[in-house]
Amino acid sequence: MHVFVTGASGWIGSAVIPELVAAGHRVTGLARSDASAGAVQSSGADVVRGELDDLGVLRAGADAADAVVHLGFKHDFTRFAESGRTERAVLETFIDALDGSERPLLFAAGVAGITSGRAVTENDVNPMAGPDAPRGGGEELALSSVARGVRPVALRFAPSVHGDGDHGFVWALTQIAREKGTAAYVGDGSNRWAAVYRSDAARLVRLALEATAAATPDAPAPRVVHAVAEEGVATRDIAAAIGRGLGLPVTSIAPDDAADHFGWMARFFGADLPASSTFTRERLGWAPTGPTLLDDLATDSYFAASPR
Structure with a gap:
């Protein structure tokens, strides 16, 4: 074609x-x-x-x-x-x-x-x-x-399409953490993000x-x-991985304060966004094989000192 x-x-x-x-x-x-x-x-x-x-x-x-x-x-x-x-x-x-x-x-x-x-x-x-x-x-x-x-x-x-060179939502969260001096999540951090490599x-x-x-x-x-490999990764786990990568503390931000802390990212990072791909996999024979989001955040690819 x-x-x-x-x-x-x-x-x-x-x-x-x-x-x-x-x-x-x-x-x-x-x-x-x-x-x-x-x-x-x-x-x-x-x-x-x-x-x-x-x-x-x-x-x-x-x-x-x-x-x-x-x-x-x-x-x-x-x-x-x-x-x-x-x-x-x-x-x-x-x-x-x-x-x-x-x-x-x-x-x-x-x-x-x-x-x-x-x-x-x-x-x-x-x-x-x-x-x-x-x-x-x-x-x-x-x-x-x-x-x-x-x-x-x-x-x-998925909200996070991740990998080395990503400059989307997760990379933006690392920049906010660097600026604020803490890796944060909203509320109890139980809300989830779907992810795919x-x-x-x-x-x-x-x-x-x-x-x-x-x-x-x-x-x-x-x-x-x-395009969903992981149904939902808790945002507190994402924040914890960012904290480890940057050597920063991990803190909870009250929902009412999320906009002040995260800016435009607040409405996304405070949302619960789990998703399934069962029908996609069955219909197309798609089987994700890449690393998980937390696996990616265990490398240094998201923690470059300068914006990409």
């Missing part, structure tokens, strides 16, 4: 591209800078220059491809509403391009915001719908495109893409897959 990938030089995309190329797929990746373009080319993909706001470029990339894997997102949590509007516009563009073609549209989503009182499963409906919802209500919008002859798949990633997540994207492209009435395409 010829696959058009956004977020091609990002944390997940830069692992997905070699996975796809190694499996014999041709990949074209979106890149907004010379550095990103170089990284995409070095991973074996062709490059299209542009940004997520360049809807004409995105339309052309989808028109020329057999499938789209949309992994890009504007991760600016100070302008989250604007990021959501961009996400919705991007998905609308891809749906229009793929309309009636039965081509796959895989897109990054997450388990955060889906509450059920238990570990979230692939059958749980994302309640964030409509253009003003977080991420522009993109999951609900894209999954509805099956009625337009598109094959959408929500790639629900980066290469396991990339392999799942490939498996989901191939299953969707090959789907038949007897073997229908998945609609939601969970």
Whole structure:
């Protein structure tokens, strides 16, 4: 297949591209800078220059491809509403391009915001719908495109997609701990985060893409897959591992004080975000093999003195 990938030089995309190329797929990746373009080319993909706001470029990339894997997102949590509007516009563009073609549209989503009182499963409906919802209500919008002859798949990633070089949520927590002089958790720290190792997540994207492209009435395409290896790691254990790595004390922060201590991270680190991947594993034969989150935090990869 010829696959058009956004977020091609990002944390997940830069692992997905070699996975796809190694499996014999041709990949074209979106890149907004010379550095990103170089990284995409070095991973074996062709490059299209542009940004997520360049809807004409995105339309052309989808028109020329057999499938789209949309992994890009504007991760600016100070302008989250604007990021959501961009996400919705991007998905609308891809749906229009793929309309009636039965081509796959895989897109990054997450388990955060889906509450059920238990570990979230692939059958749980994302309640964030409509253009003003977080991420522009993109999951609900894209999954509805099956009625337009598109094959959408929500790639629900765990809150922590971890590994050497990670600069996401867990790495942000290490920087907050360094700044505050303590590795902290919220309340009693019993709330949990699902986690997955980066290469396991990339392999799942490939498996989901191939299953969707090959789907038949007897073997229908998945609609939601969970990139989750660990159902839930207690946040107090995450904080303890960060404390050991940095040689800092570990403390509890009262929920009312979490925003002052963690800033924008408070709403995520204070949330209970467990998730299951039972159906994903059964449907796609996916078996995570990478290290656990706490195994990763036992190495020095998260504790570099300078920001990455």
